[in-house]
Amino acid sequence: MFPFRVIDQASVQQLLDMKNVIELVERAYTLKEQNEASLFPMVFHEFAPGKADMDIKSGHLTGANIFGLKLVGWYGDNPSKNLPALVGFVMVLDSNTGVPKGMMSGEPVTLMRTGAAGGIGAKYLARPESEHLLLVGSGHLASYEIMATLMTMKHIKKVTVYNANSYEKAAAFCATVKNHLKEKFLAPYKYDQELYNTLLDRIDIEYAATDDIRSATEQADIIITATPSRKPIIMKEWVKPGTHFSCIGADMEGKQEIDEQLFASARVFVDDVTQAVNVGETKVAVKKGLLAKEEIVAEIGSVILGKTPGRLSDQDITIYDSTGIALQDLITADYVLAQAQEKGIGTVATL
Amino acid sequence: MFPFRVIDQASVQQLLDMKNVIELVERAYTLKEQNEASLFPMVFHEFAPGKADMDIKSGHLTGANIFGLKLVGWYGDNPSKNLPALVGFVMVLDSNTGVPKGMMSGEPVTLMRTGAAGGIGAKYLARPESEHLLLVGSGHLASYEIMATLMTMKHIKKVTVYNANSYEKAAAFCATVKNHLKEKFLAPYKYDQELYNTLLDRIDIEYAATDDIRSATEQADIIITATPSRKPIIMKEWVKPGTHFSCIGADMEGKQEIDEQLFASARVFVDDVTQAVNVGETKVAVKKGLLAKEEIVAEIGSVILGKTPGRLSDQDITIYDSTGIALQDLITADYVLAQAQEKGIGTVATL
Numbered sequence: 001m002f003p004f005r006v007i008d009q010a011s012v013q014q015l016l017d018m019k020n021v022i023e024l025v026e027r028a029y030t031l032k033e034q035n036e037a038s039l040f041p042m043v044f045h046e047f048a049p050g051k052a053d054m055d056i057k058s059g060h061l062t063g064a065n066i067f068g069l070k071l072v073g074w075y076g077d078n079p080s081k082n083l084p085a086l087v088g089f090v091m092v093l094d095s096n097t098g099v100p101k102g103m104m105s106g107e108p109v110t111l112m113r114t115g116a117a118g119g120i121g122a123k124y125l126a127r128p129e130s131e132h133l134l135l136v137g138s139g140h141l142a143s144y145e146i147m148a149t150l151m152t153m154k155h156i157k158k159v160t161v162y163n164a165n166s167y168e169k170a171a172a173f174c175a176t177v178k179n180h181l182k183e184k185f186l187a188p189y190k191y192d193q194e195l196y197n198t199l200l201d202r203i204d205i206e207y208a209a210t211d212d213i214r215s216a217t218e219q220a221d222i223i224i225t226a227t228p229s230r231k232p233i234i235m236k237e238w239v240k241p242g243t244h245f246s247c248i249g250a251d252m253e254g255k256q257e258i259d260e261q262l263f264a265s266a267r268v269f270v271d272d273v274t275q276a277v278n279v280g281e282t283k284v285a286v287k288k289g290l291l292a293k294e295e296i297v298a299e300i301g302s303v304i305l306g307k308t309p310g311r312l313s314d315q316d317i318t319i320y321d322s323t324g325i326a327l328q329d330l331i332t333a334d335y336v337l338a339q340a341q342e343k344g345i346g347t348v349a350t351l
Numbered sequence: 352m353f354p355f356r357v358i359d360q361a362s363v364q365q366l367l368d369m370k371n372v373i374e375l376v377e378r379a380y381t382l383k384e385q386n387e388a389s390l391f392p393m394v395f396h397e398f399a400p401g402k403a404d405m406d407i408k409s410g411h412l413t414g415a416n417i418f419g420l421k422l423v424g425w426y427g428d429n430p431s432k433n434l435p436a437l438v439g440f441v442m443v444l445d446s447n448t449g450v451p452k453g454m455m456s457g458e459p460v461t462l463m464r465t466g467a468a469g470g471i472g473a474k475y476l477a478r479p480e481s482e483h484l485l486l487v488g489s490g491h492l493a494s495y496e497i498m499a500t501l502m503t504m505k506h507i508k509k510v511t512v513y514n515a516n517s518y519e520k521a522a523a524f525c526a527t528v529k530n531h532l533k534e535k536f537l538a539p540y541k542y543d544q545e546l547y548n549t550l551l552d553r554i555d556i557e558y559a560a561t562d563d564i565r566s567a568t569e570q571a572d573i574i575i576t577a578t579p580s581r582k583p584i585i586m587k588e589w590v591k592p593g594t595h596f597s598c599i600g601a602d603m604e605g606k607q608e609i610d611e612q613l614f615a616s617a618r619v620f621v622d623d624v625t626q627a628v629n630v631g632e633t634k635v636a637v638k639k640g641l642l643a644k645e646e647i648v649a650e651i652g653s654v655i656l657g658k659t660p661g662r663l664s665d666q667d668i669t670i671y672d673s674t675g676i677a678l679q680d681l682i683t684a685d686y687v688l689a690q691a692q693e694k695g696i697g698t699v700a701t702l
Binding site for chain 2: 001002006008009010038040041043045047052054056058060067069071073074075078081083087088089091093095096097098099100103104105346347349350351
């Protein structure tokens with residue numbers, strides 16, 4: 001019988017901070033590039049099309065001696081039952097023995113590692129002097145994407161937020177986001193006055209909602225898309241040279257956020273080629289023959305390791321298609337488990 | 352945050368009995384036949400070929416409002432580390448909300464539902480008057496297969512046990528099996544004197560090891576194979592008309608227990624056509640063109656429901672290829688959870 005630790009949502013939230021998660025996710029990406037990690041095939045099932053689905057993402061981090069899975073269910077009707085739309089868990093096991101190490105709520109892990117992915121895309125592919133971030137989507141991921149990008153990009157002066165369905169929601173989001181970022185993400189750094197003050201400066205910028213996505217696109221240096229959209233929101237002709245995209249939302253058949261024509265001339269990077277081509281933003285472009293699978297420049301891990309250059313000039317349009325891979329979840333969850341064990345957080349159950 | 356129940360191995364063992372598990376597994380099979388259940392694609396990964404692997408089986412029982420998964424790791428070197436070779440867990444979630452119901456040790460669920468599968472194959476496909484059971488394999492599944500078959504078949508008088516690698520192990524198994532069956536499987540029925548006495552009679556038969564698999568095959572009415580073999584142990588020319596096979600061991604690429612030539616003339620039944628053709632005993636026969644996928648007579652659920660006849664005559668050779676499906680695990684685990692909740696067994700953790 002095996003004791004293993006179960007950590008609830010609030011405790012996972014408390015144990016994670018964005019700076020660490022960015023480092024962890026970069027490590028997951030580089031381990032993958034160094035063949036010290038592998039992804040297993042994704043399992044996806046729709047209970048009711050457009051209303052409820054679930055996926056199981058799993059993989060092995062040889063370099064960290066762990067394997068495991070994340071199961072996430074999405075139930076559109078849940079909020080009407082006073083339940084969250086996304087429900088899930090991450091399970092981590094020792095890959096040398098198969099013995100469970102622990103499990104935890106999947107939601108905070110997903111939000112943090114997905115935010116980190118958007119920021120990492122900008123860090124390695126956007127122009128370093130980028131000043132204007134456009135966030136497409138004002139949902140539960142938005143503050144995570146903004147925080148991660150403000151951490152990885154030093155010169156952001158303005159964040160524009162667009163919600164394709166509701167200007168009001170984008171405006172409401174912008175009205176509170178600065179305070180929200182401070183409360184939610186900066187608390188862990190209070191022990192480090194210098195870092196805390198740096199980040200306090202970083203978040204002290206302009207946040208504005210827009211209902212004019214064309215004009216916002218024309219002005220943006222970095223565009224992060226984090227929506228459940230099923231048709232392109234951003235058209236190619238609006239995009240200025242030098243723009244970087246981190247595409248976060250598309251993670252299954254049918255989802256799309258930006259004009260597939262963008263892929264024909266952009267430098268395209270992904271987290272995992274197979275997953276990007278099958279379920280990511282890249283999928284439509286490959287299907288339509290605008291981009292051959294072989295034309296994907298590299299997986300992001302290769303750029304982080306310096307094996308492949310990111311952008312070649314200030315004029316390049318770069319795209320980072322982040323479908324979200326199990327390795328991000330597993331490395332983050334393993335960190336949570338180590339912290340929880342050290343601090344005696346969570347319930348120890350027996351299997 | 353969601354409370355959910357975690358049940359350890361000893362408690363799962365205590366909450367399961369073979370009579371109930373046979374009924375549960377039959378229900379899983381029939382729900383599948385009635386399209387009230389679906390299997391998701393299986394995930395399989397070899398950490399070290401022939402030494403360590405893991406699989407994730409998942410599915411949805413619409414008819415029981417649950418979905419979930421079983422992850423099982425097999426580590427050949429574990430026993431030398433004082434760990435079991437098989438380690439795993441089953442997770443059950445509410446399919447209307449995605450909320451976790453609970454999880455438990457996978458080993459006792461696997462052993463019980465796999466034993467039940469062998470016995471169910473015999474119940475619906477073997478000649479009812481069958482007297483002689485040959486068990487190929489004397490490993491951890493052997494007593495489960497025997498107990499389930501003694502429960503489903505009334506006239507068994509002799510069980511012969513064959514271990515391809517060691518006659519001594521088969522002999523040692525036979526020396527203690529009767530007592531082992533009594534202690535391990537009959538205890539739950541002490542409250543029901545009539546059932547207890549019936550089963551006590553059923554297990555009070557001859558158990559004999561053999562090193563002559565040809566002669567044992569020639570005499571057998573029912574043959575259950577439960578080994579990790581990678582080549583056929585039983586050849587077609589040894590098999591007498593009327594024999595029934597429940598093939599349990601083959602559950603991945605490369606495994607095989609009986610001569611694929613048997614499939615050319617036998618009536619072949621499976622638990623799941625896709626899984627049987629991809630990873631089951633049926634796989635080699637289909638690959639070699641001895642059996643077309645369409646020639647599989649039916650999934651076992653159809654026979655249980657009376658939609659498809661099992662054997663057509665006393666002369667038929669019948670094969671039940673049981674690859675082991677997630678639905679068996681989920682329905683069994685859900686039963687364990689209900690029992691555990693009623694009896695207050697297990698640890699309640701929060702996600």
